[in-house]
Amino acid sequence: MPCQRKKSEFESKVQSTSTWSFPLLNLPAELIIHVGHFATSTRLGFPTGALNKHLVTLFGSATSIATRAENYHASRVGAVLGEIRRLGAVGKAGSTPDSGRPKVIKTLLDRGIPDHEDLDRIFRQAAQSGALQIVQMMVQDYGGIQLISSQPIRQENPLAKAIKERHDAVALYLLSLNHREDSLYAPEDLESALRVAVAKDAKVLVQALVPHLAPFSIVLSQCLFSAAVTKRSPSLVEAIISSARTANYTLHPDCIGDALKRVSVHGNVAVVKVLMENLKDDFMPGTLDRVIGIAEVLGRGEVAKLLKKYLQCELTTTSPSIISTGFKNARVLPLPFPSEPDATPVPASSLIPFYHPPHSKAPAPLTITTLSELLFYSLSVSAWKNGGPGDKGAYALRCNPSSGNLHPVECYVIGKGLDAAATVGNVVGVWHYAPDDHVLEERGTAKEGAELWTKVGQTLDGGPHAEHGLILCALTSVTFREVWKYGIRGWRYCQLDVGHAIACLSLSASLLGWSCRLLHARSLTIGNLVGAHLPDQFVRGEEEEPCCLLAIGPRQVSGTKVTIGSEQDLDSALAELATLVDFGNTGPTELSPTGVRWSYPQIEVVSKLTQREDLTTDPGDLSPAGLIQPPPIVSTLESQTILNPQSAIRIRRSTTEMSTGDGALPLSTFHSLLARTVPHLAWSAEPDAERQQPWSVLSDDFVDVHLVIAVHEVEGLAKGLYLLVRSPLQSSDTPSVLKHFLHANPTLVANAAPLQLYLIKEGYFARVMGGLSCMQDIARDGHFSLAMIGRVPSDEVGTPRYRRVFWEAGMLGQVLYHEATMRGGSATGIGCYFDDAVAGVAGLNGGDGEGTGSGALGGEFQVLYHFSVGVSREDERVRRGDPYSVVKGMDRTAPRQTA
Numbered sequence: 001m002p003c004q005r006k007k008s009e010f011e012s013k014v015q016s017t018s019t020w021s022f023p024l025l026n027l028p029a030e031l032i033i034h035v036g037h038f039a040t041s042t043r044l045g046f047p048t049g050a051l052n053k054h055l056v057t058l059f060g061s062a063t064s065i066a067t068r069a070e071n072y073h074a075s076r077v078g079a080v081l082g083e084i085r086r087l088g089a090v091g092k093a094g095s096t097p098d099s100g101r102p103k104v105i106k107t108l109l110d111r112g113i114p115d116h117e118d119l120d121r122i123f124r125q126a127a128q129s130g131a132l133q134i135v136q137m138m139v140q141d142y143g144g145i146q147l148i149s150s151q152p153i154r155q156e157n158p159l160a161k162a163i164k165e166r167h168d169a170v171a172l173y174l175l176s177l178n179h180r181e182d183s184l185y186a187p188e189d190l191e192s193a194l195r196v197a198v199a200k201d202a203k204v205l206v207q208a209l210v211p212h213l214a215p216f217s218i219v220l221s222q223c224l225f226s227a228a229v230t231k232r233s234p235s236l237v238e239a240i241i242s243s244a245r246t247a248n249y250t251l252h253p254d255c256i257g258d259a260l261k262r263v264s265v266h267g268n269v270a271v272v273k274v275l276m277e278n279l280k281d282d283f284m285p286g287t288l289d290r291v292i293g294i295a296e297v298l299g300r301g302e303v304a305k306l307l308k309k310y311l312q313c314e315l316t317t318t319s320p321s322i323i324s325t326g327f328k329n330a331r332v333l334p335l336p337f338p339s340e341p342d343a344t345p346v347p348a349s350s351l352i353p354f355y356h357p358p359h360s361k362a363p364a365p366l367t368i369t370t371l372s373e374l375l376f377y378s379l380s381v382s383a384w385k386n387g388g389p390g391d392k393g394a395y396a397l398r399c400n401p402s403s404g405n406l407h408p409v410e411c412y413v414i415g416k417g418l419d420a421a422a423t424v425g426n427v428v429g430v431w432h433y434a435p436d437d438h439v440l441e442e443r444g445t446a447k448e449g450a451e452l453w454t455k456v457g458q459t460l461d462g463g464p465h466a467e468h469g470l471i472l473c474a475l476t477s478v479t480f481r482e483v484w485k486y487g488i489r490g491w492r493y494c495q496l497d498v499g500h501a502i503a504c505l506s507l508s509a510s511l512l513g514w515s516c517r518l519l520h521a522r523s524l525t526i527g528n529l530v531g532a533h534l535p536d537q538f539v540r541g542e543e544e545e546p547c548c549l550l551a552i553g554p555r556q557v558s559g560t561k562v563t564i565g566s567e568q569d570l571d572s573a574l575a576e577l578a579t580l581v582d583f584g585n586t587g588p589t590e591l592s593p594t595g596v597r598w599s600y601p602q603i604e605v606v607s608k609l610t611q612r613e614d615l616t617t618d619p620g621d622l623s624p625a626g627l628i629q630p631p632p633i634v635s636t637l638e639s640q641t642i643l644n645p646q647s648a649i650r651i652r653r654s655t656t657e658m659s660t661g662d663g664a665l666p667l668s669t670f671h672s673l674l675a676r677t678v679p680h681l682a683w684s685a686e687p688d689a690e691r692q693q694p695w696s697v698l699s700d701d702f703v704d705v706h707l708v709i710a711v712h713e714v715e716g717l718a719k720g721l722y723l724l725v726r727s728p729l730q731s732s733d734t735p736s737v738l739k740h741f742l743h744a745n746p747t748l749v750a751n752a753a754p755l756q757l758y759l760i761k762e763g764y765f766a767r768v769m770g771g772l773s774c775m776q777d778i779a780r781d782g783h784f785s786l787a788m789i790g791r792v793p794s795d796e797v798g799t800p801r802y803r804r805v806f807w808e809a810g811m812l813g814q815v816l817y818h819e820a821t822m823r824g825g826s827a828t829g830i831g832c833y834f835d836d837a838v839a840g841v842a843g844l845n846g847g848d849g850e851g852t853g854s855g856a857l858g859g860e861f862q863v864l865y866h867f868s869v870g871v872s873r874e875d876e877r878v879r880r881g882d883p884y885s886v887v888k889g890m891d892r893t894a895p896r897q898t899a
């Protein structure tokens with residue numbers, strides 16, 4: 001039997017009493033701890049092990065640890081953060097987390113954390129440390145839900161922090177609290193969380209996050225791009241695609257097309273395979289064709305072979321080198337070539353007669369030479385790229401820009417006596433302009449049309465037009481040329497291209513002192529006049545859509561504003577004239593002999609609905625009453641010299657790369673550029689001066705396309721987002737468009753008057769604009785880039801005004817191209833942008849300005865077109881010199897054989 005030590009009286013007392021009566025231990029625990037602390041630090045000790053044991057228990061209690069931690073950190077918040085970090089460290093080391101810690105943290109929290117911001121910090125720390133229990137505790141007991149959705153936490157969201165450290169359990173728990181319809185997280189938080197998850201290759205988290213994104217988030221598409229191109233991870237790409245499918249999100253065709261292109265360039269067969277297996281029907285038509293070409297050129301044989309399996313058909317004939325329709329066996333009328341203009345600078349102020357003709361110069365008479373000039377300075381070939389004229393692989397560029405250089409717009413000139421043979425007699429000719437050879441092709445003739453032609457002239461200005469000479473220019477659009485490459489949005493590009501062509505013709509007419517006006521003819525009348533109504537003459541799918549009709553010719557020398565008489569009479573005369581035109585057996589050459597047709601029912605619908613079927617005025621024709629005419633703005637024209645307009649028209653190019661670091665754009669130049677986009681502003685005090693061209697082309701005062709401008713580098717102007725209101729002010733001095741913006745109190749930029757330029761948000765938006773413009777650097781690197789926004793109430797989408805608003809945007813683009821070029825700058829029209837995200841950044845409130853509305857992003861406003869202005873880097877692929885050098889040596893009277 002082991003020898004038993006005799007218990008001391010004290011020990012016996014301790015062990016025999018369940019309620020220990022040692023007086024020290026009846027003291028409050030906090031005090032005992034202090035005593036204990038004193039005892040330990042002074043090495044006094046206590047006489048018995050039992051007491052020590054008890055004290056150890058007390059020291060190890062949550063209350064004790066909490067107090068010591070608080071003392072150690074000299075603050076309660078510091079103590080909580082420290083304890084959470086310890087917890088995280090324990091968890092990280094692989095051992096089981098210290099189970100006592102949450103109690104300590106709870107004790108500290110229960111003692112009270114008065115500051116809301118401190119609670120935020122604690123919550124974020126818990127998420128970052130992967131302390132699931134603490135995160136849960138804070139959500140349940142300490143208002144965590146409010147913490148998630150509270151403002152300060154948004155900037156450093158706990159979800160992203162948990163994801164970044166790969167604390168998947170915490171991240172999944174935080175996501176489980178969220179409802180897509182009533183989200184706790186701001187959209188930016190969820191988007192940044194997704195980006196982090198992709199960067200961390202966290203497939204599970206990606207799949208969990210996707211259903212929470214906002215419906216129009218482009219981030220998912222961008223993430224697909226980085227998963228494919230940066231991470232090169234087939235499984236991550238697959239996870240993104242499958243979760244997008246499940247959540248019913250459409251991946252942006254441009255992003256996926258770009259991703260395919262880049263991974264093909266890298267030769268990453270595994271990722272190419274995943275993309276093709278999952279998305280083969282989602283690529284833009286034409287993407288595959290191009291990517292195969294790139295892969296072949298770069299020697300990525302395996303990728304090219306794989307892609308070819310998915311290529312259902314080859315498109316070979318809509319390449320950019322074919323720049324206009326040709327009419328088989330049509331009689332050809334060569335136009336005399338004007339010589340290329342000298343690049344002589346002129347004083348900026350000397351442009352006033354060009355902006356407001358006629359001032360001093362008498363209009364040029366209408367002859368074959370002046371008609372040639374009109375077309376030479378508007379729609380002709382002005383340069384070649386990738387080689388000179390006639391070189392293999394080189395292609396022509398024109399005075400008018402076009403999305404993808406695909407040039408869907410065709411121009412028909414209708415007039416009497418345009419060629420020598422028809423000068424005498426009654427023949428009215430319908431001629432197709434072929435810019436490749438700078439010739440007119442006879443589309444049809446009205447042998448007995450003279451009388452009706454006079455009638456047409458009389459309905460315009462009551463006669464002077466007939467007297468001084470008149471031509472009509474009908475613009476049509478071959479939708480197929482754009483749609484094979486860009487899909488549905490190709491239709492919008494066609495309309496923007498029409499707008500560019502209208503402005504080009506108007507500017508060119510102005511150089512001759514001529515007027516140029518858009519007529520309100522019915523679409524059917526226009527189609528009948530140019531033979532677009534003859535299905536037998538067109539290849540199915542390649543039909544031309546009638547767009548608009550312009551009356552062009554020498555104006556009255558007196559300068560009286562030109563008015564249209566009766567639109568009804570005009571349309572009737574034109575319709576009657578059309579019945580007299582004999583279109584013979586000719587028809588346009590086929591664009592795609594392989595017969596590939598992409599079917600887009602949406603395009604057929606929008607095209608039909610927006611045709612002008614009658615002459616009833618639509619809201620676009622109403623001149624608002626009480627417009628205030630601002631004073632002329634001559635004083636703001638810069639004092640320096642600029643390039644003459646003829647040269648600017650001929651050398652204009654879309655910049656493919658903006659130069660950076662060239663300094664800021666002078667403020668006066670910025671103001672002048674903008675002033676040229678505002679129709680009702682005048683550069684002259686002449687009482688009879690017409691509205692500045694090209695805006696005089698529109699016969700009404702209704703303007704509802706405005707500019708949201710991101711100023712990157714303009715001298716003396718704060719970087720930020722601005723709104724240029726282009727409509728004239730009415731009696732009230734606040735433009736109604738401002739009601740549609742969410743940003744509080746846009747401020748009028750005082751020194752920009754008479755421009756109605758408002759600062760809506762200060763900040764540097766260059767990178768944002770690049771991103772919003774489909775990640776294109778040209779929108780980021782210039783002096784400024786902009787989004788054109790147009791008011792298109794939903795009930796007007798299916799009306800002719802819908803087209804008209806895009807034409808106006810295209811015209812705006814042409815003015816910017818031209819004005820920038822004259823001032824040594826450069827520009828690019830940008831058709832690719834993310835509409836809803838743009839509306840979000842611009843702060844368009846989704847309402848109708850009256851507090852009602854659908855709530856859809858952008859509301860009544862639609863983003864129509866993006867544009868960037870800056871200084872271009874030299875593009876060595878562009879060949880200047882005489883673009884017609886080869887053509888000039890050929891017989892241009894023979895029928896054209898465009899294949």
Ligand SMILES: Cc1cc2nc3c(=O)[nH]c(=O)nc-3n(C[C@H](O)[C@H](O)[C@H](O)COP(=O)(O)O)c2cc1C
Pocket residue numbers: 397398399400401402403404405493496497500652653654655656776778828829830831832
């Ligand atoms: C409606 C429209 C949209 C365009 N979109 C883009 C674009 O998104 N990105 C781009 O780099 N260029 C864009 N461009 C510029 C065209 O690519 C350019 O006009 C074409 O290649 C012909 O070159 P040019 O303008 O020098 O004649 C666009 C042009 C137009 C008219």
